[in-house]
Amino acid sequence: xxxxxxxxxxxxxxxxxxxxxxxxxxxxxxxxxxxxxxxxxxxxxxxxxxxxxxxxxxxxxxxxxxxxxxxxxxxxxxxxxxxxxxxxxxxxxxxxxxxxxxxxxxxxxxxxxxxxxxxxxxxxxxxxxxxxxxxxxxxxxxxxxxxxxxxxxxxxxxxxxxxxxxxxxxxxxxxxxxxxxxxxxxxxxxxxxxxxxxxxxxxxxxxxxxxxxxxxxxxxxxxxxxxxxxxxxxxxxxxxxxxxxxxxxxxxxxxxxxxxxxxxxxxxxxxxxxxxxxxxxxxxxxxxxxxxxxxxxxxxxxxxxxxxxxxxxxxxxxxxxxxxxxxxxxxxxxxxxxxxxxxxxxxxxxxxxxxxxxxxxxxxxxxxxxxxxxxxxxxxxxxxxxxxxxxxxxxxxxxxxxxxxxxxxxxxxxxxxxxxxxxxxxxxxxxxxxxxxxxxxxxxxxxxxxxxxxxxxxxxxxxxxxxxxxxxxxxxxxxxxxxxxxxxxxxxxxxxxxxxxxxxxxxxxxxxxxxxxxxxxxxxxxxxxxxxxxxxxxxxxxxxxxxxxxxxxxxxxxxxxxxxxxxxxx
Numbered sequence: 001x002x003x004x005x006x007x008x009x010x011x012x013x014x015x016x017x018x019x020x021x022x023x024x025x026x027x028x029x030x031x032x033x034x035x036x037x038x039x040x041x042x043x044x045x046x047x048x049x050x051x052x053x054x055x056x057x058x059x060x061x062x063x064x065x066x067x068x069x070x071x072x073x074x075x076x077x078x079x080x081x082x083x084x085x086x087x088x089x090x091x092x093x094x095x096x097x098x099x100x101x102x103x104x105x106x107x108x109x110x111x112x113x114x115x116x117x118x119x120x121x122x123x124x125x126x127x128x129x130x131x132x133x134x135x136x137x138x139x140x141x142x143x144x145x146x147x148x149x150x151x152x153x154x155x156x157x158x159x160x161x162x163x164x165x166x167x168x169x170x171x172x173x174x175x176x177x178x179x180x181x182x183x184x185x186x187x188x189x190x191x192x193x194x195x196x197x198x199x200x201x202x203x204x205x206x207x208x209x210x211x212x213x214x215x216x217x218x219x220x221x222x223x224x225x226x227x228x229x230x231x232x233x234x235x236x237x238x239x240x241x242x243x244x245x246x247x248x249x250x251x252x253x254x255x256x257x258x259x260x261x262x263x264x265x266x267x268x269x270x271x272x273x274x275x276x277x278x279x280x281x282x283x284x285x286x287x288x289x290x291x292x293x294x295x296x297x298x299x300x301x302x303x304x305x306x307x308x309x310x311x312x313x314x315x316x317x318x319x320x321x322x323x324x325x326x327x328x329x330x331x332x333x334x335x336x337x338x339x340x341x342x343x344x345x346x347x348x349x350x351x352x353x354x355x356x357x358x359x360x361x362x363x364x365x366x367x368x369x370x371x372x373x374x375x376x377x378x379x380x381x382x383x384x385x386x387x388x389x390x391x392x393x394x395x396x397x398x399x400x401x402x403x404x405x406x407x408x409x410x411x412x413x414x415x416x417x418x419x420x421x422x423x424x425x426x427x428x429x430x431x432x433x434x435x436x437x438x439x440x441x442x443x444x445x446x447x448x449x450x451x452x453x454x455x456x457x458x459x460x461x462x463x464x465x466x467x468x469x470x471x472x473x474x475x476x477x478x479x480x481x482x483x484x485x486x487x488x489x490x491x492x493x494x495x496x497x498x499x500x501x502x503x504x505x506x507x508x509x510x511x512x513x514x515x516x517x518x519x520x521x522x523x524x525x526x527x528x529x530x531x532x533x534x535x536x537x538x539x540x541x542x543x544x545x546x547x548x549x550x551x552x553x554x555x556x557x558x559x560x561x562x563x564x565x566x567x568x569x570x
Contacts (some may be wrong), residue, residue, distance in 0.1 A: 034284020047100020
């Protein structure tokens with residue numbers, strides 16, 4: 001069964017134990033699911049006149065609305081049954097069974113008036129069901145019509161409401177049950193419709209009674225158009241009448257069955273979809289909102305106003321349309337967006353597609369938004385959502401980029417911390433390692449918009465590290481050059497005994513140092529050539545190689561001031 005369709009009726013408007021009307025949430029939830037136009041048929045009339053049976057016929061079911069088998073009124077408040085429309089595809093037929101009018105046990109005449117008014121306000125076709133014939137007595141029982149202008153307003157500012165009510169009231173069908181007369185007038189056969197129109201003719205005379213009766217007739221003629229009438233013979237004998245739910249058409253009077261079929265066919269073919277002032281179509285969801293609006297007005301002691309109802313409906317319906325559209329936009333963004341996006345354009349394209357479909361959903365669900373007030377509100381909300389997505393995209397890109405940096409540059413960071421680049425040629429090695437890490441970082445996918453920005457920030461922070469390594473590299477390289485100069489001298493060969501070993505030179509210098517000579521001259525006297533360059537080269541070897549030995553440190557401190565640059569060697 002499609003959403004909103006029901007196996008049995010439910011209470012739409014309940015009287016409550018305190019006599020105060022309230023709309024039932026269960027019924028509202030059913031109407032909420034009906035997004036298509038609704039044709040609303042309400043049956044009103046005196047209690048125990050067979051209203052519920054007619055509605056069951058319209059629903060195509062032998063049972064549904066309670067018929068009852070006693071003189072007590074069975075239906076309380078207003079009950080609702082939503083079924084697929086038998087002839088209008090894409091429409092739902094909403095049947096409303098109202099509490100019987102004139103039940104003496106209720107004791108509140110105002111209650112009947114409000115039941116009648118709600119049936120008029122909610123329906124697109126109003127069926128008035130009565131017994132016997134249409135005469136003055138029957139018309140008197142429709143006194144509620146005379147009170148419509150007092151209990152329903154088209155506009156809050158209008159004084160003459162009659163013309164406005166004529167344009168928005170439902171079509172009218174009078175069903176006469178247990179009709180025993182011949183349909184004829186002045187000896188000529190007439191139709192049931194002609195019978196009704198004749199009963200509504202104004203009577204001649206100027207007495208107060210005639211004027212009162214004519215006022216009622218004129219009210220029916222003014223408020224309800226078009227008008228139709230169906231007259232039904234008694235369906236069965238008294239015994240079978242008490243078990244109507246069990247009877248099939250074969251058990252009923254053929255003329256009754258024939259008239260019932262004509263009645264149903266007319267309602268199905270001619271009842272129009274429910275519409276508000278200005279021709280605004282009503283869906284099931286909107287019908288529920290109308291019921292809430294009207295009942296709230298009655299509960300608060302106000303007169304239901306059609307203009308106010310439309311305004312309220314516009315606000316409620318468009319608010320829901322915004323919510324539905326925004327919910328769709330959010331679900332689409334969650335479905336398709338993968339953060340971080342590689343480009344802003346990728347995120348923007350998903351946003352644009354989701355926004356377009358969200359607007360389509362809003363337009364289908366919106367109501368009377370001619371100035372696009374609510375559509376602009378939706379677009380503002382969508383823009384805010386998109387900006388939040390953009391912010392999340394940036395932050396996620398930053399997080400991912402930093403995680404990749406931490407992983408890819410970890411070996412380089414460890415090498416820097418361990419002093420691996422603090423040696424001659426260290427800066428070149430550092431630069432090579434840095435370039436390799438940058439290449440690996442850029443090879444990683446899925447870093448998002450900030451991939452280069454985060455890398456630039458990182459490299460900027462590491463600039464000082466590179467400068468320190470470069471400075472150390474230059475210092476160490478200069479010392480290495482000094483030793484290479486010394487390596488080519490006769491002093492080095494003298495110290496090493498021709499074995500070209502720094503270690504041998506170091507051993508001999510260390511031995512001299514431990515002999516306790518007081519100054520550099522004691523060393524240089526033993527070195528052929530005795531030049532300042534040779535002296536400095538020897539001293540440099542001591543400083544570089546024997547820094548960990550106390551005796552060598554003592555010698556180094558003596559000769560350190562003698563160290564020249566390699567450029568001074570000629």
